[in-house]
Amino acid sequence: MNDFKVDNSLARLGKPFSEASMPTVVPAPQWIAFNSSLAQQLQLPEQYWQTDAGLNLFSGNNLPEWATPAAHAYAGHQFGHFVPQLGDGRALLLAEVIDRDGKRVDMQLKGAGTTPFSRRGDGRSPLGPVLREYLISEAMHALGIPSTRALAAVITGDWVQRDTAEPGAILTRIASSHIRVGSFQYIAHRGANHQAQNGEQTELKTFADYVIKRHYPECLSQANPYLAFLTAVIDNQAKLIANWMSIGFIHGVMNTDNMTISGETIDYGPCAFMDSFNPAQVYSYIDSQGRYAWGNQPKIASWNLARFAETLLPLIAEQREQAIELASAAVQSFGQRNEAYFLQLMAKKIGLQQVTADDEGLIAGFLQLLHSNTVDFSQGFRLLSQSVTDSNSGTITLMTDKAAWQHWASAWQQRLAVQGLDLSQVQANMDATNPAIIPRNHIIAKVIQQATTDGDLRLFNQLKQALATPFELKPDDAFLAAPPSDKEQIKNTFCGT
Incomplete structure (x- = not known):
């Protein structure tokens, strides 16, 4: 434990930024997967490496003393409609780990039961979405694209009711943080109501200062730290969306609560990699209007960032008109930044x-x-x-x-x-730029079908190993790289919540 360093800075902020909550005990956890290379990076003690202690930790059944479980609060625009309170309805932040490079990352259980933000949900995750997120998030990492990561996955031993009863599972997710555009929307919405009564923006400034210090400390030395912060987030998101576009990735649900401040890809729900190229391609079943189609992703990211900018206006300048002018100029730079990054990536792809x-x-x-x-x-x-x-x-x-x-x-x-x-x-x-293998929709579907109906994880393990080296392809893995036949094509993907 000497090299394993943890902190709980977000939990220490307390309400309204997060609320303490305990995971729900599950009956019979079993291992699905454990990411030993990531565990090494985190300097996670080997007592948790595919052991009973590890099962207890990653199922939430018996947490060590260093864990301080808390659910993060956030709001969000979902398909353009603002919801003032969402929050971690099925996820719990266990701790912030300081990895061997000195980087602070969140360790979070996803699917660990109800929290104060669950509303009418059960707080659980079916096995299928856990397998999907494990595979795709690790594939994105191997492709060099900023992403949350998967440390562990376990079956819970109980059943989750969706359209049908499915095996329950829990994913342990690692991220630079789980702070989102929606996090700022939640605080700003509270602050707007509070300001009307008291004329203060205390919570917003506290939260913004915390996030800047954690993610963008270089902004602290700028003449206008909050404008510099906004600009840095815009630039990171411009890079991220360009990366998505360059590999044919479609996130599927680019709500403001699914856009991180750190510039990492998060929440692999109905996401998919394109098969046949089509700028209007949509897979998400709930995206009936094509709002989040492949070709719309830069426009939606810019829209989301405008919502983020709105939350920072009281901090950017005392005069609202001046704050709007400064923030608008920053948001308007997104398109040019994104296009420049995209062209650089695509140029590389054609040599x-x-x-x-x-x-x-x-x-x-x-x-x-x-x-x-x-x-x-x-x-x-x-x-x-x-x-x-x-x-x-x-x-x-x-x-x-x-x-x-x-x-x-x-x-x-x-x-x-x-x-x-x-x-x-x-x-x-x-x-070395164009991957030989990606997590294809029809292969992911086969992985989930075999695991949920027969408990067979062989295809999952083969795909997981192949995706770790996406620019190389072994002969035995050739079928994983092949496009789907007409019968194999997946028309719709689903969120799984």
């Missing part, structure tokens, strides 16, 4: 080291080819490295319009030649 003004058309042209030829997004990019030296191999095999492909490929190969790089190195760079 370009530096992006120029003319490259935007080249990138758009390739995406249009993928769309018009109904080409799988990930496979289309992965095979492109084979086309570097021969336009008659690689991605052309996926195209129906060969003439359009050849027209684009000719311009692309000319652009590659201008770089003056060895083409074998270009190919190697592309293969």
Whole structure:
């Protein structure tokens, strides 16, 4: 325990930022998975590594003295509609761990029973969503995209009633923090009511100062720390959304309570990776209007950040008009930032080291080819490295319009030649950028089906191992990387709450 360092700074803030709550005891916990490499990073004592003590910890049945369980309070715009109180209805922050690099991270149980914010919910999680989040969050990490992580997953030994009765499970999630745009909306909404009575914004300033010190301490030295804070969050989110877009990831439920202040991906509910490329692609069953489609994600992120900016107005400037002007300029910078990050990432995917003004058309042209030829997004990019030296191999095999492909490929190969790089190195760079394997919808569905009906975790374990090295593919894992057949295609994904 000497190297294992914990703190509980958010819990110490107390109400209204969080409320103490204990997990509900479960009858017969059993291991699903344990992330030993992450445990090493956290310097978690080995007494919790796939042991009975670990089962007690990660099921919430018997918490050690260093845990101070608390549910975090937040509000949120859900599909554009403001809900003034949401909060952790099925999750509990156990502690903040200081990892071996000195970084502070949250350790949270997800699916641990009712909390003060559960409303009419049971606070539980079915097995399927736990398996989904474990696999996809760890895949995102392996792809180099900021994300919450999965430390452990356990079956609870009881049943969770959704459309049908499903095995219950608990995920132990690690994050830089679980503070969201909705966290600030909750405090600001309370503050607006309180200010009307007392003319103060004490809670908002306390919370903002805490978050800045924790996540963006460099802002403290700025002339306007709160404006600098807003700008830093905007920039991190611009990078994050660009990363999502570059791998065909669709979050599916980009409500303000699902957007972190740290710039990490959080809450893998109805998320999915695109198969055939379509900018209007939606998988989430509840997103009937396509609000959170792949191509809409930058616009929605900007909208969410405008809601975040609104919460900080009283801190940015004393005069509201001046605060609005400053905050608006910051939010308006999101589009340019996001587009620049996206173009850099996409240029890399087609083998370009530096992006120029003319490259935007080249990138758009390739995406249009993928769309018009109904080409799988990930496979289309992965095979492109084979086309570097021969336009008659690689991605052309996926195209129906060969003439359009050849027209684009000719311009692309000319652009590659201008770089003056060895083409074998270009190919190697592309293969280290475009993943061979992603957590495909139809494979995830098979994992969940086998685990929930037969208790069979073999496919889960095989996929978990393969996703840890997404730019490499072993022959035995080839079926995991293949796009779905017509019969295997998944049209809808579900939240699982």
